[in-house]
Amino acid sequence: MTKLSVNINKIATLRNARGGNVPDLLQVAHDIQNFGAQGITIHPRPDERHIRYQDARDLKSVVYTEFNIEGNPQHNFIDLVLECQPTQVTLVPDAIGAITSNAGWDTVKHQQYLQEVIAEFKRNGIRTSIFVDPIPAMIDGAAQTGTDRIELYTEAFAHQYSLGNHAAIEPYVASAIRANELGLGINAGHDLSLDNIAFFKQNIPGLLEVSIGHALISEALYLGLDNVVNMYLNKLK
Template identity: 65%
Template sequence: MTKLSVNINKIATLRNARGHNRPDVLQAARDIERFGAEGITVHPRPDERHIRYQDVRDLKGIVTTELNVEGNPTPDFLDLVREVRPEQVTLVPDAPDAITSNAGWDTLRHQGYLRDVVGELQQLGCRVSIFLDPDLALVEAAAQTGTDRIELYTEAYARGYHANREAAVAAYRLAAARAGQLGLGVNAGHDLDLDNLAWLHQQLPELAEVSIGHALICDALYLGLENTVQLYRRQLAPRAGSSH
């Protein structure tokens, strides 16, 4: 079954708006796991505008499923990962001033650099995933870095879903299939929601994990956090006749 990892950055954004500890990010993580999520994702940025580096340290001590830490492997980020040693590190090439992740890696151009980073993180005991656009050449180059997984950047899929969902998913289907042939695990994330998640899941049998934050937290404002986590998990339930 495809796992749901909930990105709690937006919960930290709300906390930081008032400068106190409400909502409590650690308690939210505990509750999200209790409600059925199979992982917690955080993406600390250099300005700590949402998740703080100390949050990551604290979360490592309380997350009982899997902690997935996303980020650009800058020296400060790598120092944090060396200290925390999360179960998974997702490498994302975002600029410090990016509002949110907006591009995948050019694994052809940066292959040597990524190979070095991936190797070090794996020696720490972390599973490594590389954030990637659904391009076959990039998938093949990612495999040459030694990474364990790729995370398909799904903004383009989400943007095109309502106009033509078959066309929107086509490149992702090919990329996931190629990744599977190369022995890579496949994650996905960005702009996935209750409208488009089930179709992506149905079309990508290789899909191991999705990371969802913004849409899930927005839905929780109306539907409640527990109910929302379970609704998202329901979109990932195995289909009749499915092998996953």
């Protein structure tokens, strides 16, 4: 079964919009795990507009499944990850001020940099994953960095699938096959939803984990958080 890691950034966004501690991020993380999710994901950004660095520290004692921290490996982020010691760190090349992640790494151009960062995390026993586009050269480049896994950036698939273009899965299938050949674990995320997750899961060989936030939290407004988490789990079987 592919694991579901729930990104709780949007819960922090809602909390921050009003101040105070409603909704309680730590309680939501605890509840999501009790509902059956196998992981919690956060993506702190330098301006702390949703997840704050202190949230990452506080969540360490709350997350009893897998804890995944995503972000651009700048100095403050690296220090935070080494302090929190999550199960996994996912490296994402998002620019400061970006609304959301919008591209994967160029694993050829930035190979040496990624090698150095990944080596530091792995020395500390933290599993590593690199956010990549479904391009063969980027998969090959990722393998040269020493990473444990890749996370396939799925926005293009999700958009095309919503238009009825199921062939949009093809580069992801090819990338997954190549990753399997190279011994890389496969994660995926970005714009995956209840509408497209089953099709994606059924077609990607060796899919270990999906990280879903915006769609899942939005769907939960209508269907309830416990219900939605279990709807994803059923689709990922």
